[in-house]
Amino acid sequence: MTTYTPPGSDGAIVNYQSRYDHYIGGEFVAPAKGQYFENPSPVTGRAFTEIARGTADDVEKALDAAHGAADGWGRTSPAERANILNRIADRMEQHLEKLAVAEAWENGKPVRETLAADIPLAIDHFRYFAGAIRAQEGTAGELDEDTVAYHFHEPLGVVAQIIPWNFPILMATWKLAPALAAGNAVVLKPAEQTPASIHYLFSLIGDLLPAGVVNIVNGFGVEAGKPLASSNRVAKVAFTGETTTGRLIMQYASENLIPVTLELGGKSPNIFFDDVSRADDDFYDKALEGFSMFALNQGEVCTCPSRALIQQSHYQDFLAAGVKRVENLRQGNPLDTDTQVGAQASNDQLEKILSYLDIGRQEGARALTGGARAELGGDLSGGYYVQPTIFEGRNGMRIFQEEIFGPVVSVTPFADFDDAIKIANHTLYGLGAGVWTRDINTAYRAGRAIKAGRVWTNCYHLYPAHAAFGGYKQSGIGRENHRMMLDHYQQTKNLLVSYSPKAMGLF
Amino acid sequence: MATRVDVTPAAAEMMRRLREQHGPLMFHQSGGCCDGSSPMCYPEGEFRTGGSDVLLESLAIDGVPEPITFWMSAAQFELWRHTHLTVDVVPGRGAGFSLEAPEGVRFLIRSRLLTEEELAELAN
Numbered sequence: 001m002t003t004y005t006p007p008g009s010d011g012a013i014v015n016y017q018s019r020y021d022h023y024i025g026g027e028f029v030a031p032a033k034g035q036y037f038e039n040p041s042p043v044t045g046r047a048f049t050e051i052a053r054g055t056a057d058d059v060e061k062a063l064d065a066a067h068g069a070a071d072g073w074g075r076t077s078p079a080e081r082a083n084i085l086n087r088i089a090d091r092m093e094q095h096l097e098k099l100a101v102a103e104a105w106e107n108g109k110p111v112r113e114t115l116a117a118d119i120p121l122a123i124d125h126f127r128y129f130a131g132a133i134r135a136q137e138g139t140a141g142e143l144d145e146d147t148v149a150y151h152f153h154e155p156l157g158v159v160a161q162i163i164p165w166n167f168p169i170l171m172a173t174w175k176l177a178p179a180l181a182a183g184n185a186v187v188l189k190p191a192e193q194t195p196a197s198i199h200y201l202f203s204l205i206g207d208l209l210p211a212g213v214v215n216i217v218n219g220f221g222v223e224a225g226k227p228l229a230s231s232n233r234v235a236k237v238a239f240t241g242e243t244t245t246g247r248l249i250m251q252y253a254s255e256n257l258i259p260v261t262l263e264l265g266g267k268s269p270n271i272f273f274d275d276v277s278r279a280d281d282d283f284y285d286k287a288l289e290g291f292s293m294f295a296l297n298q299g300e301v302c303t304c305p306s307r308a309l310i311q312q313s314h315y316q317d318f319l320a321a322g323v324k325r326v327e328n329l330r331q332g333n334p335l336d337t338d339t340q341v342g343a344q345a346s347n348d349q350l351e352k353i354l355s356y357l358d359i360g361r362q363e364g365a366r367a368l369t370g371g372a373r374a375e376l377g378g379d380l381s382g383g384y385y386v387q388p389t390i391f392e393g394r395n396g397m398r399i400f401q402e403e404i405f406g407p408v409v410s411v412t413p414f415a416d417f418d419d420a421i422k423i424a425n426h427t428l429y430g431l432g433a434g435v436w437t438r439d440i441n442t443a444y445r446a447g448r449a450i451k452a453g454r455v456w457t458n459c460y461h462l463y464p465a466h467a468a469f470g471g472y473k474q475s476g477i478g479r480e481n482h483r484m485m486l487d488h489y490q491q492t493k494n495l496l497v498s499y500s501p502k503a504m505g506l507f
Numbered sequence: 508m509a510t511r512v513d514v515t516p517a518a519a520e521m522m523r524r525l526r527e528q529h530g531p532l533m534f535h536q537s538g539g540c541c542d543g544s545s546p547m548c549y550p551e552g553e554f555r556t557g558g559s560d561v562l563l564e565s566l567a568i569d570g571v572p573e574p575i576t577f578w579m580s581a582a583q584f585e586l587w588r589h590t591h592l593t594v595d596v597v598p599g600r601g602a603g604f605s606l607e608a609p610e611g612v613r614f615l616i617r618s619r620l621l622t623e624e625e626l627a628e629l630a631n
Contacts, residue, residue: 242543245603265540348599348613
């Protein structure tokens with residue numbers, strides 16, 4: 001067991017600066033209006049740095065820098081870009097522990113997760129797209145003996161990326177790696193709840209990229225995000241967040257006739273067929289871990305398995321074992337490597353979760369464990385902690401239909417296969433799902449019948465590069481995490497070439 | 508008279524402040540991840556509503572000359588229609604492009620079940 005010293009204290013392995021400006025054109029640039037906002041750590045609720053409060057003028061400056069860099073960057077060879085992405089990955093790997101502690105302090109998530117997941121996955125993501133761009137080829141179609149259609153990939157130019165706060169570094173990486181591999185310059189706006197860790201990352205890797213290829217503008221959505229998303233100087237907007245802002249971004253994009261990719265969340269079902277309980281073995285243990293995964297990252301995951309559907313015939317026993325498993329989760333100081341459940345990312349997030357615990361009870365759901373704010377005392381007393389909570393209820397309840405984004409699972413029984421699929425698909429969203437069974441035919445049929453972009457089968461919450469991630473229905477547009485994301489950051493250039501010296505004979 | 512949406516005094520005060528700075532206002536209730544489930548406050552007309560949206564309420568706020576509209580997507584409303592919503596405001600870091608974020612606060616929805624009487628009245 002290790003408990004890391006909080007950044008900013010004596011003996012910390014990583015420290016934040018007391019202030020961060022925008023990162024534009026490879027330099028730190030003060031905000032045009034000279035304003036900053038405080039950034040608290042969810043671990044303690046106390047501010048640890050201040051951040052530039054960007055406005056339209058800063059966005060324009062960042063777009064100037066990006067446009068200045070885009071042509072040169074777009075002309076670099078795939079090998080050159082791949083080398084840079086690999087160097088970024090290497091540099092991150094050298095500083096993995098520091099990045100992990102910085103991210104835990106910024107977001108409130110357990111360092112156990114940032115050490116094992118967030119940062120290693122981000123590193124691998126850069127390497128994956130370094131490989132993907134090297135392997136990408138255009139096509140040549142032989143239309144007839146003398147006519148050839150060549151298809152080339154070309155970068156879009158300057159793209160806008162708006163990053164969520166639940167995995168600040170990893171989600172930035174999901175967007176940056178394909179965009180950079182494809183040869184685009186980027187203006188990126190981190191979430192205002194978690195604006196600092198991306199700056200720490202760029203203090204490590206900024207020198208590896210040509211100036212202006214990545215520009216970071218901080219600030220509030222309405223003041224900095226909106227001028228970026230509505231700018232007629234970007235060729236594409238990528239956003240992870242919620243549905244109303246997703247629609248607004250599409251509305252802005254429609255004014256500029258540019259594409260968007262959107263990842264807007266879900267209400268993912270996690271289905272446990274009764275054969276899971278046929279034996280008390282490793283697989284049964286794995287399934288119980290899968291049930292408890294709703295508490296991973298305090299439930300602040302777009303694919304949180306926040307609806308557990310358990311077949312009636314093993315419902316009582318499996319649920320009882322699940323409750324026991326969840327009650328054994330260790331909640332506490334996120335900087336302690338034994339901590340499994342840390343802090344929610346912000347006060348408003350905490351308040352929203354508590355409002356759902358309230359309506360859940362009003363609708364008649366029963367809390368089998370948890371159901372309240374967690375008071376951890378000491379230095380953590382100002383932090384934003386919620387007890388892992390299991391609600392038992394019905395799929396029509398709002399806690400079954402809305403993404404709480406907290407460590408809360410809503411459990412309901414199902415009768416048979418058809419009932420399971422019906423409940424699973426009764427949702428506005430379709431991002432993730434889990435299927436647990438020892439029967440491969442059931443697993444396959446369920447996976448195909450669920451209307452969601454990612455169906456984890458006998459596993460959950462794995463996010464390897466090379467497996468497409470994205471939503472059906474209101475969960476969004478596009479597929480990240482896979483080389484197909486390159487398409488979302490590239491134009492197709494068709495050269496239609498005639499090698500015939502003869503006229504067509506029409507005119 | 509039964510309503511679908513009310514506001515707390517603190518939320519009303521924030522709406523008055525935002526009205527002074529930004530002109531007429533509207534809300535659109537969000538869904539989905541991150542800051543989903545939050546009511547988003549925009550200058551009226553900033554967010555284009557359409558046939559896929561429902562106007563839940565035109566809020567009359569003291570000191571605000573015109574009603575503040577409160578919208579939700581029709582599909583989401585089907586899942587929320589049995590509940591009454593109260594717009595409150597809490598300290599926070601904002602979300603999306605909602606206008607109150609720079610004030611250091613966040614609008615938040617508190618919910619309760621509508622009574623049989625309220626549901627009957629609202630159905631008419």
